[in-house]
Amino acid sequence: MNAADYPAELSTExxxxxxxxxxxxxxxAALNADQRVMEFFPSRLxxxxxxxxxxxxxxxxxxxxxxxxxxxxxxVTSFAGFVxxxxxxxxxxxxxxxxxxxxxxxxxxNKGYASEGARAALRFAFEELRLDEVVSMTTVANERSRRxxxxxxxxxxxxxxFDHPKVAEGHPLRRHVLYRLRRAHDVSTGRG
Numbered sequence: 001m002n003a004a005d006y007p008a009e010l011s012t013e014x015x016x017x018x019x020x021x022x023x024x025x026x027x028x029a030a031l032n033a034d035q036r037v038m039e040f041f042p043s044r045l046x047x048x049x050x051x052x053x054x055x056x057x058x059x060x061x062x063x064x065x066x067x068x069x070x071x072x073x074x075x076v077t078s079f080a081g082f083v084x085x086x087x088x089x090x091x092x093x094x095x096x097x098x099x100x101x102x103x104x105x106x107x108x109x110n111k112g113y114a115s116e117g118a119r120a121a122l123r124f125a126f127e128e129l130r131l132d133e134v135v136s137m138t139t140v141a142n143e144r145s146r147r148x149x150x151x152x153x154x155x156x157x158x159x160x161x162f163d164h165p166k167v168a169e170g171h172p173l174r175r176h177v178l179y180r181l182r183r184a185h186d187v188s189t190g191r192g
Contacts, residue, residue: 010069010120017069017083017117020058024070025051027079031105040142042167060086066129068101071117073108080108083117085125085134090165094178098125100136102148114148122152126183134181137164139173146177154179 009018031037032045032053045053060067068084081104088099100121102114125131136154138145140161149156160178167174 010124012116012120014074015083015113015117015120016072016074017120018072019061020054020070024079025054027105028054028081031081031103034106036106037103040139040145040173042171042173057082057086066124069117069121071104071108071113073113077108080104080113083114084121085129092162092165094135094160094162094180097133097135098129098131100125100134100152102145109144115151118148118152122181130183132183136179136181137176139164140175140177141173146179149179152181154181156180 009016011017029045029047029050032050033047035044038044057068064087066085068082068086071080071083072078073080081102083100083102083104085098085100088095088097100118102118104113122134125134136145136149136152138149146156156177156179158177160180162176162178163169163174164176167176
């Protein structure tokens with residue numbers, strides 16, 4: 001399969017994970033400027049930086065056929081944030097790899113959307129891409145994202161923890177935890 005052969009969107013009971021539209025840029029910029037959403041990132045993004053990130057996301061889709069899908073919540077919003085897969089652009093002891101990640105606007109937290117969307121992305125990773133493993137990472141203090149990773153059945157070995165090379169040395173968010181999930185895992189239930 002080449003990149004053009006992969007589906008443009010994934011669906012769940014409540015969510016549509018789709019390619020990005022121009023109308024997504026203003027709400028994406030708003031969530032990237034929200035201190036609550038960006039608490040565990042080195043800085044918030046201004047509109048130019050946010051738009052540049054969206055461009056990189058679209059370029060990733062063109063290159064790989066998958067990426068960070070825009071999240072629509074049926075009957076609620078046409079853009080809640082993103083959930084999806086990406087190939088990290090840095091070197092570490094676990095790269096090359098495919099990472100799963102999410103970023104949702106604050107008003108869409110605590111509704112299970114990150115877990116629901118991530119399960120669909122993991123099914124795609126294991127069933128369509130036939131990946132053996134997917135990883136996820138966050139700064140040590142980001143308990144909310146770590147709980148999502150654990151709900152997905154991902155596991156952490158403290159020996160995998162690392163200093164993120166794209167975060168400045170000495171920055172309090174530099175230390176990251178790494179979670180892994182192997183293909184044999186049942187992503188629909190969160191059980192092995």
